[in-house]
Amino acid sequence: MSPVSRPMLRREWLGFAAGMPFARRAVADPGSGVLRVAVRADVRSFQPLTALDDPTRTALALCHAGLVRTNGVTLQPEPYLAERVTVSRDGKRISATLRAGLRFSDGAPLTVDDVVFTFAAHLDPKSGSPQRDSLIFGGEPLRVEKRGPRDLEFVLNQPFALGARILDGVAILPRHRLEAAFRDGKLNESWGLGTPLGELAGAGPYRIAEHKAGIGLFYAPNPHYFRPKSPQIGALSLLFSAGEDAQVARFAAGEADLVSGFGAGNYGVIEGYAERRGLRLYDLGASLDYSFVLFNLGKPDAAPPIAVRRAMARAIDRSAIAKLVYRGLAAPLVGHVTPGRGEWMNRNLARAFESAESPPPPKRFTLLVNSGNPAHMQTASIIEADCAKAGIPVAVVALEFRSLVDRVVNRRDFEAAILSLRSGDLDPVADMNVMLSSGQSHLWNPRQATPATAWEAEIDGLMRSVATTLDRPARKKAFDRVQAILAEQVPWIPLVSPHTLFAARRDLGGLRPSLVGHPALWNVEELHWLRTTGR
Amino acid sequence: MNAQGRLALLALAAIYGIALLAPWIVPHDPAAQYRDSAWSPPGTPGFPLGADGLGRDQLSRLLAGARVSLLSGTLAAAVAVAVGGTLGSLAVLARGGFSAVILRAADLSMAVPWTYALLALRAALPLQLPPERVFWAVMAMLGLVGWARAARLAYGVAAGVRDRDYVLASRGFGARSGYILRHHLLPEALPALGVHFVLAAPQYVLAETTLTFLGLGFPDSYPSWGSLLAAAARLDTLLGHGWMLLPAPVFAGVFLCYHTVGVSLAQRWQPGPAFQAIR
Numbered sequence: 001m002s003p004v005s006r007p008m009l010r011r012e013w014l015g016f017a018a019g020m021p022f023a024r025r026a027v028a029d030p031g032s033g034v035l036r037v038a039v040r041a042d043v044r045s046f047q048p049l050t051a052l053d054d055p056t057r058t059a060l061a062l063c064h065a066g067l068v069r070t071n072g073v074t075l076q077p078e079p080y081l082a083e084r085v086t087v088s089r090d091g092k093r094i095s096a097t098l099r100a101g102l103r104f105s106d107g108a109p110l111t112v113d114d115v116v117f118t119f120a121a122h123l124d125p126k127s128g129s130p131q132r133d134s135l136i137f138g139g140e141p142l143r144v145e146k147r148g149p150r151d152l153e154f155v156l157n158q159p160f161a162l163g164a165r166i167l168d169g170v171a172i173l174p175r176h177r178l179e180a181a182f183r184d185g186k187l188n189e190s191w192g193l194g195t196p197l198g199e200l201a202g203a204g205p206y207r208i209a210e211h212k213a214g215i216g217l218f219y220a221p222n223p224h225y226f227r228p229k230s231p232q233i234g235a236l237s238l239l240f241s242a243g244e245d246a247q248v249a250r251f252a253a254g255e256a257d258l259v260s261g262f263g264a265g266n267y268g269v270i271e272g273y274a275e276r277r278g279l280r281l282y283d284l285g286a287s288l289d290y291s292f293v294l295f296n297l298g299k300p301d302a303a304p305p306i307a308v309r310r311a312m313a314r315a316i317d318r319s320a321i322a323k324l325v326y327r328g329l330a331a332p333l334v335g336h337v338t339p340g341r342g343e344w345m346n347r348n349l350a351r352a353f354e355s356a357e358s359p360p361p362p363k364r365f366t367l368l369v370n371s372g373n374p375a376h377m378q379t380a381s382i383i384e385a386d387c388a389k390a391g392i393p394v395a396v397v398a399l400e401f402r403s404l405v406d407r408v409v410n411r412r413d414f415e416a417a418i419l420s421l422r423s424g425d426l427d428p429v430a431d432m433n434v435m436l437s438s439g440q441s442h443l444w445n446p447r448q449a450t451p452a453t454a455w456e457a458e459i460d461g462l463m464r465s466v467a468t469t470l471d472r473p474a475r476k477k478a479f480d481r482v483q484a485i486l487a488e489q490v491p492w493i494p495l496v497s498p499h500t501l502f503a504a505r506r507d508l509g510g511l512r513p514s515l516v517g518h519p520a521l522w523n524v525e526e527l528h529w530l531r532t533t534g535r
Numbered sequence: 536m537n538a539q540g541r542l543a544l545l546a547l548a549a550i551y552g553i554a555l556l557a558p559w560i561v562p563h564d565p566a567a568q569y570r571d572s573a574w575s576p577p578g579t580p581g582f583p584l585g586a587d588g589l590g591r592d593q594l595s596r597l598l599a600g601a602r603v604s605l606l607s608g609t610l611a612a613a614v615a616v617a618v619g620g621t622l623g624s625l626a627v628l629a630r631g632g633f634s635a636v637i638l639r640a641a642d643l644s645m646a647v648p649w650t651y652a653l654l655a656l657r658a659a660l661p662l663q664l665p666p667e668r669v670f671w672a673v674m675a676m677l678g679l680v681g682w683a684r685a686a687r688l689a690y691g692v693a694a695g696v697r698d699r700d701y702v703l704a705s706r707g708f709g710a711r712s713g714y715i716l717r718h719h720l721l722p723e724a725l726p727a728l729g730v731h732f733v734l735a736a737p738q739y740v741l742a743e744t745t746l747t748f749l750g751l752g753f754p755d756s757y758p759s760w761g762s763l764l765a766a767a768a769r770l771d772t773l774l775g776h777g778w779m780l781l782p783a784p785v786f787a788g789v790f791l792c793y794h795t796v797g798v799s800l801a802q803r804w805q806p807g808p809a810f811q812a813i814r
Contacts, residue, residue, distance in 0.1 A: 269771050324570060
């Protein structure tokens, strides 16, 4: 992919022949080559407004942009399509000024009207935007007001702790392309996979040039991207492979230049090829993902009693899970906040397990596990053995993933299950949907009209204060208390947090690995191929 | 049966004998985890065939798994052949509506994607099943799924006999349907069904792998050949711990023995068109 010019080869050869090989260094080779990324699944639609699954969100993030973007390294919000963003002292008003001369990939100007349209589309319940709830504050939707040809103000009913981060991840949509569908209440049906690609438009670094269903998504640079000389790589393709093993095999065979989302076992596989094939592995440490044993607290007597749950939490050897199942590429957890979110971790939780109480002799209960997830299957075997040693009989039942989700999420017909979740952000606000008793992802007893227990009511109050308090130490104190309550009540037992792993060719430059979002593509416009040259 | 067939039968008998004796001859509890010995290669003291990623002895799991998989596969094949053979022969005798119902049911059963049917069946079963019940459930399900092919085979062979002179004569002398079934139709169909059984049994053993994946099979701590294969089928295991595939030649040997016995039986009993089709 990185063409080496003939004169350079001659120069190296002459230097070598003279016994003085030139010192080699890598320099950027702008505008060259193709970046081929191995991904696990095809996109489900071209509409960023309704995108929910990871493959679709990753694919569409390459051709869309928001006013603000979170820097993957500093994890701080940075102006993106906006030239500057300021938050008022009371945290209720956010002012933004658009960059001058912004255009969508089809050449149409991007104006404040597009921004107003985008937020109206997200807030319309008919659009089916998954971000709608996060744009409602104290029961009132976010208001977007035009203040000038490039100036906007976002007005919140109550302060939001993350300030300008509210604008992150909201891709600005082209009003001229989608207004008709919005008026007809059919925005959620727009930009399906059958849409001619010429009808799509975004403000991101790339535009979709071709989609071959089940094979790949092929991008060309957006000629109207606001950053000069960007993106630096001439073309990009996402190549779909069914399953992690196929993805990794494709990468190791040289058919892809970048791969992410693989497990610890395949880290070793790539390591074996790294030297020969010029590959580099990246281990970013504990991710924002965490696995856990979930108990069904929504049905009386479905879950084992609290004393048994606590005894289980003490008995499970999480270090063994990290070492044996994840080959050391995972961090054992005490609470659900992973070391990847270090500053928000309550480091005094271990004491919650130091109880000497002996549980009543429990009845055998079932632990559901996804039969298609080898790591979870092995984890279940370790839990079964550890619990047996502690006198807690556990029957592991492996179910195909859809059956498991149906039982756990829809029918609520289970006692305990091994699942994984990913926090979307380092900040505790990302956990709102899991922690609030009314939240859809409040997995141990979801969608409660009013909190079923006093401790869940306390968590609700603490989480609301975490989201609306601007004082950081106060937020930390509240979130520490949330973690302590969870450790006491044991609605789940956090297990391990696998490391964020990805691999790329050594000559891919500009990588700034990130724990949030895609670990390598968040700054795709900065990626470039390096060519080796003499000094 | 030729010499090859006899040798294969002897080998199968020995393997089944070892499988039945497994609980008494395994060196370790197949579920016991020696976590410090994870991924021990074959030949490590105490682990002649190595240990898996959780430190479980592979030899113990192979032997204990043989008991589970071979017996459930064989019994399932026997159920399928018994149910299918009887229904197929009855369809020949009954003719008319009953025959049509059985044959259409067999066609329907062969057309149904059984993976989905089994998923639905699993949803209807209670979650918590002890391993012994799982064993019987697996056997019954595989048997129920496989009856149609045996029924079609029995029907094909028995229908060719139904109108032969000696059967018509028997009927003329007042023989009842049950008598004709027992003395004329089933004896004709049995050799074909026997060969079908021998050749189908390995497929039922392998089907257990799929059932385990669907959550219908045995838990991971209760070893079966399906779970041994599933553990070895991952890319990192194949490349990093290739010896985890050591049980595969054992499986292949068992299936080869079955095939040799099946072909040998087919040659011995009747090299007619039905057997040619099977071969």
